[in-house]
Amino acid sequence: MRGFRTSQLPRLVLRTLVLATALSGCAVVDPHNIIGRIYVAPPLADTPVPTIGGDSWKQEALNYVWRTINEKYYDPKLNGVDWMAVRAKYEPLLLATKTDDDYWEQLDKMTGELKDSHTRVQSPKQVAQQRDNEAHSLGFTFQELDGGLMVTGVNADSDAYWAGVRAGMVIKTINDEPALPLYRRLISEARDSSTAWARSRGALRKISGGEIDTKVDMTFIRADGEDNREADNAHEITATLKRRAFKTPPDFIQRVLPSGFGYIRFSNFIGSLEGKILRAVDEMKTTPGMIIDLRNNGGGSLSMSEQLITKFLSDKTKGTKILTRTGKAPSLFFIETTRLEPELNGSKANAYIQPLVILTNQNSASASEVFSATLQDLGRATIIGGRSCGCLLGYMGYADVPGGGQLAYSEMGFITPKGKRVEGEGVTPDVELVLAKADIMLNRDRALEAAVTFLQIKTAAKKLAISSTDGAK
Numbered sequence: 001m002r003g004f005r006t007s008q009l010p011r012l013v014l015r016t017l018v019l020a021t022a023l024s025g026c027a028v029v030d031p032h033n034i035i036g037r038i039y040v041a042p043p044l045a046d047t048p049v050p051t052i053g054g055d056s057w058k059q060e061a062l063n064y065v066w067r068t069i070n071e072k073y074y075d076p077k078l079n080g081v082d083w084m085a086v087r088a089k090y091e092p093l094l095l096a097t098k099t100d101d102d103y104w105e106q107l108d109k110m111t112g113e114l115k116d117s118h119t120r121v122q123s124p125k126q127v128a129q130q131r132d133n134e135a136h137s138l139g140f141t142f143q144e145l146d147g148g149l150m151v152t153g154v155n156a157d158s159d160a161y162w163a164g165v166r167a168g169m170v171i172k173t174i175n176d177e178p179a180l181p182l183y184r185r186l187i188s189e190a191r192d193s194s195t196a197w198a199r200s201r202g203a204l205r206k207i208s209g210g211e212i213d214t215k216v217d218m219t220f221i222r223a224d225g226e227d228n229r230e231a232d233n234a235h236e237i238t239a240t241l242k243r244r245a246f247k248t249p250p251d252f253i254q255r256v257l258p259s260g261f262g263y264i265r266f267s268n269f270i271g272s273l274e275g276k277i278l279r280a281v282d283e284m285k286t287t288p289g290m291i292i293d294l295r296n297n298g299g300g301s302l303s304m305s306e307q308l309i310t311k312f313l314s315d316k317t318k319g320t321k322i323l324t325r326t327g328k329a330p331s332l333f334f335i336e337t338t339r340l341e342p343e344l345n346g347s348k349a350n351a352y353i354q355p356l357v358i359l360t361n362q363n364s365a366s367a368s369e370v371f372s373a374t375l376q377d378l379g380r381a382t383i384i385g386g387r388s389c390g391c392l393l394g395y396m397g398y399a400d401v402p403g404g405g406q407l408a409y410s411e412m413g414f415i416t417p418k419g420k421r422v423e424g425e426g427v428t429p430d431v432e433l434v435l436a437k438a439d440i441m442l443n444r445d446r447a448l449e450a451a452v453t454f455l456q457i458k459t460a461a462k463k464l465a466i467s468s469t470d471g472a473k
Contacts, residue, residue, distance in 0.1 A: 055095075058103060060402035062087075062094050065107060065121060068399065069114070074325050074411050079114050086113045101125075104405055112191030115424070116410055117198045117391040118366070120191075124404035135246050137208040138216060142171060143200070146437045149179045151220070155246055160218075163239035168223040168441035172236065174207060175217050183207065194424050195390040197362045210243045217241075223441045254280040256287060259452045265293035269300030269367040274307065281311045281352055289355040289455035291448070292371075295385060299366025302394060306344060309371060312356055312380055313346035320374050322394070323413035330396060330411065337396070338412075355458040356381040357451040360427060361435070365389035370414065373427045377417040382454060383429040385447040390426035 066087050069078070090110040097103040104123035111119050122130065129136060139158025142151045148170040154161045171179040183203050190202030207216075220237045251267035254276070262284035266273050284290060306319060319342040322329070329336040358372045358381045369392045375381035394412035401407050415421060431454065433447050 057403040058095055061107065062091060064401055065407050068407060069409050072411065073409055074323060074413050076325055081113055086110060109191040112193060115192050115194060116393060117194040118393040118395055118408060118410045120408055121401065122406045127406050133248050135248050136210065136212055136243055137246065138241050138243055139246055140165060144183065149183055150437060150440060152440060157246065158244065159241040164237050165220055169220040172219040172221050198389055198391055212243055212245055214243050215240050252276050256284060260288060261452060261455050262287035262290040268298055269304045271301065274304050277308060278311060285352055288459045290352060291357045291359060291451045293359045294364045294368040294372060295359050295361040296363040297368040299368050302338065302367060302370065305367040305371045306342060309374055310344050310347055312352050312375060313344060314348055314351040314353060315346040317344050317378060318417055319344045320370050320417065321415040324411065355455055357454060358383050359385045359447050359451060360388045360429060361386040362389055365391040369422050369427050373416045373422050376427065383427060384431040384451050384454065385429050385433055386435065387429065388427040390422060390424050392422040
């Protein structure tokens with residue numbers, strides 16, 4: 001999941017501020033260390049992995065992560081967690097780890113005690129992957145469905161695809177171990193998170209992720225063989241799959257559907273997509289209805305989410321409220337970087353005022369939840385699909401951790417215009433559609449179908465109302 005970052009400043013401005021901060025006393029003008037976490041130096045040729053100077057960095061990293069969360073986490077009660085007891089539990093485990101990978105995993109599990117998907121530690125290897133927009137994995141996704149571990153998507157560049165694996169197949173074994181019991185065990189061992197669904201993704205990463213070129217032996221049951229498993233295993237595929245590096249650039253799609261409705265889908269609320277998305281809304285302003293597809297959208301920038309919200313509002317209105325530890329807005333050079341009770345300026349005559357549908361699923365997180373929850377609360381959009389992730393807190397950038405890792409820690413909580421907390425709960429759709437095994441096997445998008453049908457009914461009713469009014473004159 002992409003993090004929910006609330007500040008985006010141009011690099012030139014940041015450089016100027018870095019110099020000014022150095023001259024004036026950072027704690028006074030930048031109490032949240034925004035510059036230190038947002039300003040990113042040019043990447044090193046290799047990710048720094050601690051191999052020299054013994055293990056002293058381990059204690060320093062633990063101290064830094066524990067202290068930072070203790071002093072700066074948005075909730076001074078730390079979600080009711082006894083943070084001293086957490087340290088007592090994890091310190092001996094961390095200092096006894098045999099490998100760097102084990103250390104970073106345990107340090108991340110320590111932050112998971114807060115049950116917060118945004119507060120997390122990334123290892124130096126994960127930092128490098130994020131920097132390079134890469135994912136190191138087997139190249140397919142899966143989830144538990146109808147008592148099996150079902151493949152939900154396959155990257156065409158993966159070994160799995162070329163071995164014949166397709167969405168709708170069920171994973172039978174992983175390295176000769178029954179797949180579903182292994183998956184459930186890994187969930188129980190995974191770091192805790194905002195919701196059970198967010199935690200389950202840790203098990204997916206444990207199975208799929210890893211070092212490039214490492215191998216996994218897997219057996220899959222073809223969709224046509226689940227109820228007719230013959231002794232000769234004719235309906236099974238067994239393959240040795242390599243983990244590979246897959247690029248994960250931001251994704252954006254805009255089109256007018258055959259139904260005539262506008263459709264926009266994008267992977268993240270990220271600056272490089274902002275202009276495209278805002279223009280897309282304007283370019284499809286004449287469509288009689290619009291669908292914003294936020295399924296699998298991991299979030300990103302709060303300010304971008306708010307900008308997009310205003311495209312669908314004519315008048316000024318209250319947005320989602322922000323909670324901080326001090327009750328004050330984050331500031332930089334004595335200027336608030338965001339408002340605790342934002343007012344969203346409507347787009348007036350330029351607003352898109354036709355019916356709007358937002359598609360969500362369990363991977364819709366963070367800024368996508370601000371967008372969908374706010375417009376739902378304001379009665380401006382209808383949500384169709386699955387309940388969202390329930391992963392809605394905010395941070396202002398990664399902090400460097402001794403040893404080469406990075407820390408994100410939640411500095412903001414959020415309350416929707418109607419006073420709801422999305423964190424830990426998710427956005428409840430107006431029309432809820434549970435992912436079905438048959439839909440995956442048929443490659444059927446029932447949520448999109450439902451959105452089109454909903455808009456057709458809405459627009460037909462609107463035309464009828466206008467016709468009735470004209471006839472009465």
